[in-house]
Amino acid sequence: MLDLTWLLIAVPLASSLVLLLAGTRANPWGHWLGVIASGSTFVVGLGAFIQMLGLDAEERSHAVHLFSWIPGGELNLDAGLLVDPLSLTFVLLVSFVGTLIHVYSVAYMEHDPNRRIFFAYLNLFVAAMLLLVLADSFLLLFVGWEGVGLASYLLIGFWNQKPEYATAAKKAFVVNRVGDIGLIIAMGLMFASFGAVDFATVFAAAPEASTATLTATGLMLLLAATGKSAQFPLQSWLGDAMAGPTPVSALIHAATMVTAGVYLIVRSAPIFEGAPAAQTVVAAVGAFTLILGALIGLAKDDIKKALAASTMSQIGYMMLAAGLGPVGYAFAIFHLVTHGFFKAGMFLGAGSVMHGMQDQVDMRRFGALRTAMVTTWITFGLGWLAILGVPPFSGFWSKDKIIEAAFVGEGAQPWILGGAALIGAGLTAFYMSRLFFMTFHGKARWTDDQHPHESPALMTVPMIILAVGSAFLGLFLALGDRFSHWLEPVTGHVEHHEPVLPIPVIMTATLLLVALGVWGAWRKYGAADVPTTAPTASLATVAARNDMFQDSVNRGVFERPGTHLTRTLVYADAAVVDGAVDKQAEAWSRTGEVVRRAQNGQVRSYALTMLVGLVIVIFVVVQGVSKPCSRS
Amino acid sequence: MVNPVLFWIIAAITVIPSLALLFARKTVYIAMSIVLVMVGLAAAYVTLGAPFLGVVQIVVYTGAVMMLFVFVLMLVGVDQREDLRETIRNQRWIGLVTALGLGAFLVSIVTRVSIPVAEEGVSGEPDVIAFMLFERYVLVMEVLGFLLITAAVGALVLTHVPRLKPRRTQLEVQRDRVRVGADPVNKPMPGVYARHNALDVPALDPEGKPIEASISRVLEMRDQTQEGESFRATLDDPTRPDSSYRDSTSKEDGR
Amino acid sequence: MDPINFVILAAILFAIGAAAVLLRRNAIVAFMGVELMLNASNLALVAFSRIHGEIDGQVMAFFVMVVAAAEVVVGLAIIIAVFRARQTISLDEPAELKG
Known part of the structure; x- marks a missing residue:
């Protein structure tokens, strides 16, 4: 089964091609083909997983050679797959969540005339994402990296008949390109210093390389990760990306693609080992983004954008953990998996709400939906408890570990990072509870023509499965440190470090802050009336509503000077370069x-x-x- | 060493006919003169100890190349007359001076050098040449093979005329003929009386008038026809008892 | 008699061929001039082969003949193609090369 992992990429890719090329005649069965292709990847992934469980820990790394890709002189690169616990974790997450969302989309997109194309893009995404995580070299990873970027672009702009949606897609694409430059430069640096871009060679040579090289490479990898994972300073596209259909937001912009940056950092661990400065930057970016995302989440009234801000914040947690070094790698991936479940579940819940409320996304127009949509309420509630970190739900097991790990270290760093993580937990509790109470509790603030109803079984069943995962997966994986041991061949053995504060103190403080957040949200949004229009508020709230003015900053700092620079260059090109060439050509012409x-x-x-x-x-x-x- | 008499003979049959290139008017004469030059050169090769080359020279040049020239001459028409007046200014005298100068220059250089002649000339027998060709120069032979194939294909491509329209059938030819109002059927045959071979006698229509179209235009242009009336008159002449006797003189009579 | 005389003969024939190319306007005649020049060089090769007592000159002459044969084939084909297109084989007629 391990040697068959190429099927993971080939099957959804083939299905995608069939769906795109078959034309309208595939409309009646196209979506089921998509579901089957996605489901088959889960079957193959599960087979590989079971086979790997039977191997000893040392043997849990399997290379699949596909073909000789770039046999050229100094760069001799083969296309191959690397199946190890880390990539297999991603394979299982992507294929499982992906399949559930495929099933959900069958019902969600039922009335869309282009449902077949939607499934083609979804399959393309699954193929590219699996290629990204299975690749055994940075260059092949980059192919998958661009593939998911393309699929993301196509799906955000799926309803591109609306100009603002098309613009959102373009924005996501352009911002991602900025990150891609980082990855390309990082690959260039690797090729210059190690003469190779495949994982094995680079990681074997990394310990001997100079700190400067490794720091530069690490920072460039971080730039790539911030672009793909919507971290500061390249976070601006994620909010707009909610223009895509909700299943897309659940799959790509919550559970899988945006976590690719975390994967990249964890996968490149040997590089970051030799570059403590780069590692610190990673942690700092993560901590900053988790606070930034939480603050934005506090003010958003659009349910999907609030969830997107929460995603940004949660990935900030993962980045923070990944930046802590070996202590945090396993926790970063652990949180990534649990987050994949509960955030996807909540997005599907939001989609279900929108489905019942005629595509309304303004939370101020929701309220009291718990009676109308019981299943959605319960499943969303389980996701909510999970993200809050209430024991014994999934989020507790992963997030609490990250907060503990953030407190490990010397000097001021643990206090800053740990403090940020702690405050972030409180903020998360507040804004997620705000979202939950505004949607499902309080008084009904529906418009007249809205008649909320529960969604069909095709949509609720995936939600229920994800909710079960949100509730119990964390406990299941955390018992006896199963997940850490599973990842040990990749992340290395973690010796226990004592945080600067005792663990019970940290845990108590976290839970206290969470309880405080929930209580505050209940007082303001659960028990009290919520106005249907956003009240005028302080400067800070306005800033948060506007995504901390990140678009304005980008425009002022990059776009304007860039435009001026380009104009100057164009003028110089026309006057000097073209002029010289033209005059010379004229002279020759006269001679002729x-x-x-x-x-x-x-x-x-x-x-x-x-x-x-x-x-x-x-x-x-x-x-x-x-x-x-x-x-x- | 070479027999001087033989050399002078060879020189004569190469240089003199080759001057035809400059002075002869008819292209066929020039081609034939060059054939003679080629034969002379073949003799020179044999004299210089290269019998194989001599034979090849005869076969290739006189047998193939020059005949090809004559064929092409036939295709483009032997009467392609050439105007010997020079059209490019100064071309004639500059060309002559340069060519003569080149010749004189080369001759002067060759006469100034002295190269000791090998005592024993090499044997240009076919087997010796063959060993050279297929041992030391085998790669060149292969390349020349490519060249010949390419040249053959190139000639085919250059001279190929694609059929632009489908071949016209007899039916179509006939329809076109009717459409333009030409004779729908064959023209009448000459010589209705069949008294002699009668190609020069026009046919007569039912009214007794001669049909001019029934005899060949060529005969008309050569004035070799006979008027129908006069012939009939002679036939009807009762004073001529034996008409067949007059056939040989009918031409003069018809005038 | 010294075989070097054949080289002189070759030089004379070469000059005559060159003059024919320069002065005659009929393409076929000019072409025959080219052939004569080739043959003159062949004669020189064979004469030098005799003078030096080495056979390579003869082999080279043989190669020249092969190349000349190929050249004749293509050249005459071009002449025929040109004749078909413009009903003349005068060298002064096609002046498309004019700059």
Whole structure:
């Protein structure tokens, strides 16, 4: 089964091609083909997982050679897959959550005329994402990286008949390109210093490389990760990306693609090992983004954008953990998996709400939906408890570990990072509870033509499965540190570090802050009336509602100067470079006008010229030989 | 060493006919003169100890190349007259001076050098050449093979005329003929009386008038026809008892 | 008699061929001039082969013949193609090369 992992990429890719090429005749069955293709990847992944469980820990890394990709001189690169616990974790997450969301989409997109194309794009995404996590070299990873970027772009702009949706897709694409430059530069640095871009060679050579090289490579990898994972400073696209259909938001912009950055950091661990400075930057970016995302989440009234802000914040947690080094890698991935479940579940719940409320996304128009949508309420509630970190739900097991790990270290760093993580937990509790109470509790603030109803079984069943995962997966994986042991071949053995504060103190403080957040949210949004229009508020709230003015900052700092620079360059190009070339061409043209007269078109005249030249050449040669040539 | 008499003979049959290139008017004469030059050169090769090359020279040049020239001459028409007046200014005298100068220059250089002649000339027998060709120069042979194939294909491509329209059938030819109002059927045959072979006698229509279209235009242009009336008159002449006797003189009579 | 005389003969024939190319306007005649020049060089090769007592000159002459044969084939085909297109084989007629 391990050698069959190429099927993981080939099957959804083939299905995607079939769906795209078959045309409208595939409309009646196309979506089921998509579901089957996605489901088959889960079956293969599960088979590989079971087979790997049977191996010893040391043997849990399997290389699948596909073909010789770039056999060129100094760069000799084969396309191959690397199946180890880390990639297999992702395979299972992507294929399982992906399949559930495929099933959900069958019902959610039922009335869309382009449902077949939607499934083609979803399959393309699954193929690219699996290629990303299974690749055994940075270059092949980059192919998958671009593939998911493309699928994300296509799906955000799926309803591109609305100009603002198309713009959102373009924005996501462009911001992601900025991150991609980082990955390309990182690959260039690797090739320059190690002469290779495959994981095995690079990681084997990394410990001997200079700190400067590793720091530069690490920072460039971080830039790539911030682009893909919507971390500061490249976070601006994620909110707008909610323009895509809700299943897309659940699969790509919550559970899988946006976590690719975390995967990249964890996968490149050997590089970051040698670059403590880069590691600190990763942690700092993570901590900053988790607070930033939480603050934005506090103010958003659009349910999907609030969830997107929460995603940003949660990935901040993962980045923070990944930046802590070996202590945090396993927790980062652990949180990534649990987050994949509960956040996807909540997005599907939001989709279900929108489905019942005629695509309304303003939370101020919800309220009291718990009676109308019981299943959605319960499943969403389980996700809510999970993200809050209430024991014994999933989030508790993963997030609490990250907060504890953040407190490990010396000097001021643990206090800053740990404090940020702690405050973030409180903020998370507040804004997620706000979202939950505004949607499902309080008084009904529906518009007149809305008649909320529960969604069909095709949508609720995936939600229920994800809710079960949100509730119990964390406990299941955390018991006896199962998950950490599973990842040990990749992340290395973690010796226990004592945090600067005792663990019970941290845990108590976290739970207290969470309880405080929930209580505050209940007082303001559960028990009290919520106005249907956003009240005028302080400058801080306005800033948060506007995504902390990140678009304005981008425009002022990058776009305007960039435009001016480009204009100047264009002018300089036209005046100086083009001018020089044009004048030179003109001069030659004039010369040609003069010389042209020698061309009278008479063949015999040309022959005469040749002969005269020949005579001259012979004459010169003979004169050049001082003595008449003779062989003695 | 070479027999001087033989050399002068060879020189004569190469240089003199080759001057035809400059002075002869008819292209066929020039081609034939060049054939003679080629034969002379073949003799020179044999004299210089290259019998194989001599034979090849005869076969290739006189047998193939020059015949090809004559074929092409036939295709483009032997009467392609050439105007010997020079059209390019100064071309004639500059060309002549340059060509003569080149010749004189080369001759002067060759006469100034002295190269000791090998005592024993090499044997240019076919087997010796063959060993050279297929041992030391085998790669060149292969390349020349490519060249010949390419040249053959190139000639085919250059001279190929694609059929632009489908071949016209007899039916179509006939329809077109009717459409333009030409004779729908064959023209009448000459010589209705069949008294002699009668190609020069026009047919007569039912009214007794001669049909001009029934005799060949060529005969008309050569004035070799006979008027129908006069012939009939002679036939009807009762004073001529034996008409067949007059056939040989009928032409003069018809005038 | 010294075989070097054949080289002189070759030089004369070469000059005559060159003059034919320069002066005659009929393409076929000019082409025959080219052939004569090739043959003159062949004669020189064979004469030098005799002078030096080495056979390579003859082999080279043989190669020249092969190349000349190929050249004749293509050249005459071009002449025929040109004749078909413009009903003349005068060298002065096609003046498309005029700059």
